[in-house]
Amino acid sequence: MALESTVISHGLPSPINLTTANRLEEIVTSMGAWAATVAIIGGRLRVGLSQDELQLLATGDDIKKVSTRDLPIAVTEKWDGATTVASTSWIAHRAEIKVFATGGIGGVHRGSLPDISADLPELARTPIVVVCSGAKIVLDLPATREWLETYGVTVIGYQCDEMPAFYSRSNGLPVDVRVDSPAEISRLFTTQQQLKLNSALLVCVPVPEEFEVPSKQLEEILDHALAAADRNGISGRDLTPYLLAQMSEHSAGATLRANISLLENNARTAAAIAISMQQQQ
Ligand code: PSU
Ligand code: MN
Numbered sequence: 001m002a003l004e005s006t007v008i009s010h011g012l013p014s015p016i017n018l019t020t021a022n023r024l025e026e027i028v029t030s031m032g033a034w035a036a037t038v039a040i041i042g043g044r045l046r047v048g049l050s051q052d053e054l055q056l057l058a059t060g061d062d063i064k065k066v067s068t069r070d071l072p073i074a075v076t077e078k079w080d081g082a083t084t085v086a087s088t089s090w091i092a093h094r095a096e097i098k099v100f101a102t103g104g105i106g107g108v109h110r111g112s113l114p115d116i117s118a119d120l121p122e123l124a125r126t127p128i129v130v131v132c133s134g135a136k137i138v139l140d141l142p143a144t145r146e147w148l149e150t151y152g153v154t155v156i157g158y159q160c161d162e163m164p165a166f167y168s169r170s171n172g173l174p175v176d177v178r179v180d181s182p183a184e185i186s187r188l189f190t191t192q193q194q195l196k197l198n199s200a201l202l203v204c205v206p207v208p209e210e211f212e213v214p215s216k217q218l219e220e221i222l223d224h225a226l227a228a229a230d231r232n233g234i235s236g237r238d239l240t241p242y243l244l245a246q247m248s249e250h251s252a253g254a255t256l257r258a259n260i261s262l263l264e265n266n267a268r269t270a271a272a273i274a275i276s277m278q279q280q281q
Contacts, residue, residue, distance in 0.1 A: 001028060001099040001274040002047065002092035003267065005039040008054070009063040009082035010241040011103065012259065013248070018058035020260055022051075024101075024267040033271040036097065038088045040066055043078030047095045057082055065237050067118045086122035089130065089200065098189065098277060099129045101270035103263045104166040105202070106240060107135035107144030110226065115239070116147070123200040124151035129189055131203045131270040133262040134164040134171075137222060138243040141165055145173045148202065154192070156185065158205045158269060167213040167258045169206035182269070182276040190280065205269050211261035213254050221250045 008021045021037065028035035036048040039057055046053070057063055057080070066074045066081035068090055074081045083091065085105050092100050106117025117139075123130060135144045145163060148155055155163060157175035165171035179185055189201055206212075225246035228234075234242045248256040 003037045004088040005082040006084045028271040031271040033274045040081035086118040089126045099274040101131045101266045104136035107139040110140045137166045164206040182272040186276040207262040211258045
């Protein structure tokens, strides 16, 4: 199964980013699955990285954030780059990987200019199981949910009935189906492939209860982060990393702890799904 690398280079602060990257691979490996972190190293698309390469992504000062649109540039200009959900899905699918774990997907941003993460269209055209904790709370979540519906991405609640909202376990938005075991997800994916549907199955797993950030606190820090981004004119690819960093700073690390906990939990769930797929073959 695949893991993304933008979360390492641009989503988490150093040095916890490298510890987390190692920990995610460890969790998957200890369960008996294979974890391949995806990135661009020296312009090459890589599926599975050495310790030195993980360290480069975690500490390098010129690691680009590479989405799908950046792939031709990254390869031609021999970048070192971290891949987002969009580009990781694209690369993993071409490496015949069927399961991919991340924290929260990108989506429709708040505000008047339509800023829609490339994660969404990539999910609509890539047949892969993406395990996440919903879309990041900084986004317009109802609009993101509508987008997934319009473009035919099946949203699965893993042991939950609502689409989780990253640091929160629920937000009132429905999933298309609830499932309670990895085997059921594996069966849904097999059916999806038999039907020759090309979209992703989005498996949403709520953040573990003990790390959920209370919604009152979340609202305050979110308002603060959104206002700071607006005041400082942050936009484009810098917006998501900026908002995440602001929120961590103003919650005394509570959002960071939630982020790490859900990343670990999602890697664990994805590994269980990958193992179940292998057994059903
Ligand atoms: N989830 C996290 N931290 C992150 C991201 C997701 O817990 O840093 C990254 C993912 O790589 C996702 C990207 O694809 O943020 C979305 O960025 P944008 O909104 O610019 O498309
Ligand atoms: Mn954007």
